[in-house]
Amino acid sequence: DAKTTQPNSMESNEEEPVHLPCNHSTISGTDYIHWYRQLPSQGPEYVIHGLTSNVNNRMASLAIAEDRKSSTLILHRATLRDAAVYYCILRGMGSGGSNYKLTFGKGTLLTVNP
Amino acid sequence: EAGVAQSPRYKIIEKRQSVAFWCNPISGHATLYWYQQILGQGPKLLIQFQNNGVVDDSQLPKDRFSAERLKGVDSTLKIQPAKLEDSAVYLCASSTIQGGGQGRPGELFFGEGSRLTVL
Numbered sequence: 001d002a003k004t005t006q007p008n009s010m011e012s013n014e015e016e017p018v019h020l021p022c023n024h025s026t027i028s029g030t031d032y033i034h035w036y037r038q039l040p041s042q043g044p045e046y047v048i049h050g051l052t053s054n055v056n057n058r059m060a061s062l063a064i065a066e067d068r069k070s071s072t073l074i075l076h077r078a079t080l081r082d083a084a085v086y087y088c089i090l091r092g093m094g095s096g097g098s099n100y101k102l103t104f105g106k107g108t109l110l111t112v113n114p
Numbered sequence: 115e116a117g118v119a120q121s122p123r124y125k126i127i128e129k130r131q132s133v134a135f136w137c138n139p140i141s142g143h144a145t146l147y148w149y150q151q152i153l154g155q156g157p158k159l160l161i162q163f164q165n166n167g168v169v170d171d172s173q174l175p176k177d178r179f180s181a182e183r184l185k186g187v188d189s190t191l192k193i194q195p196a197k198l199e200d201s202a203v204y205l206c207a208s209s210t211i212q213g214g215g216q217g218r219p220g221e222l223f224f225g226e227g228s229r230l231t232v233l
Contacts, residue, residue, distance in 0.1 A: 036222075043118075043205050043224025044157065046217075087156060091220065100145055100209055100220040101170060104156030 004088045009109040012078045020073040020108055022088030027068050032091045034102065035062065035073050037084040044087065044104070047073065083112045116140065118225035120206050126231045132194035135228045139187070139208030140216050145169075147222065148181055148191050149205040157205055163189065164211075196232045203227040 005023040012018040024033065035047040048055055048062045050071070055062040061074040075082055087107040091100070119138040127133050139146050145164050149157035160179065161171040165186040174181065178197070183189040193200055207222040217223060 041226070043207065043227055044222070045224065046221050085156075100211075100222075101147075101159060101162055102222055103159065104149075106154075106156050 004090060004105055006086070006088055006105065006108045008106065009111065011111045011113065012075075013113050014080060015077050018075040018078045018082070018110065018112075020075075020086050020088075020110065021070065022072070023070045024088070024090055025069045027090055028092075030092060033062065033064060033068075033071050034089045034091050035060070036087045036089065036102070036104075037082075038087070038107070039081075039084045047086070049091075078110075078112045080112050080114060083110055085109050118206055118208055118223050120204075120225035120228050122228055123226065124229050124231075126233065127196055128233050129198055130195040132192065133196055133230060134193075135191045135204050135206075135230075137189045137191070137206030137225060139189070139206070140210075140223055142210060142216070143208035143223070144186070144211050145209045146183055146189050147207040147209075148189070149207065149224075151203045151205055151227070153202070160191070193230075196230075198232050201230055201232045203229050 032049050032051050034049040036044040037047050038044040048057055048060050050062045050064055063072045085107040087104050089102050121136050147162050148160045150160050151157040160174045161181045162169040163183040166183050181191045205224050205227045207224040209222050210217050
């Protein structure tokens with residue numbers, strides 16, 4: 001599996017934007033970039049994913065570099081409820097089978113200060 | 115909408131004892147995963163089922179861990195005998211293949227996990 005590199009931790013203030021970086025220099029042309037987050041004492045939950053173009057949803061935005069070797073998860077206005085570990089994961093494009101397997105790294109622990 | 119259900123939430127056992135965890139995935143999800151998450155680390159995939167067949171069990175310690183998914187719905191993960199290093203949260207997740215209903219193809223939905231402490 002292609003690897004991702006994320007900072008161990010980041011800190012933000014409430015109601016400010018947060019930019020969580022992820023490097024994936026060995027990404028292949030068919031890898032999707034997925035972001036999940038894990039709130040304390042819960043299982044991970046899906047945040048967003050993309051392939052080449054920037055993506056927006058109600059939770060966050062995903063900005064993908066033109067060469068696809070890095071991406072940034074953007075939380076537009078952090079709240080205390082956004083304090084979690086954020087995982088950046090690469091996943092193959094094929095349908096079903098082992099292509100739906102997610103390999104998690106250590107992620108980035110986001111602390112949000114009131 | 116019902117999510118992924120797991121039980122028990124907490125379990126404390128002594129080493130060399132056995133333990134079993136149960137998972138009920140989201141209705142209609144063909145793919146089911148068991149992950150192990152040790153404190154301070156990201157989840158590690160133990161086994162992946164598609165319907166009732168095993169897709170990937172390369173990281174399952176087969177000398178002590180076993181898992182089954184009879185009838186392609188519920189699943190159980192068993193550890194026998196347990197070791198101290200098995201202390202972890204065991205997470206079950208499920209995903210759909212064809213989309214529609216709950217989730218995009220390949221989007222994983224996780225349960226709250228079963229926390230195991232081995233003394």
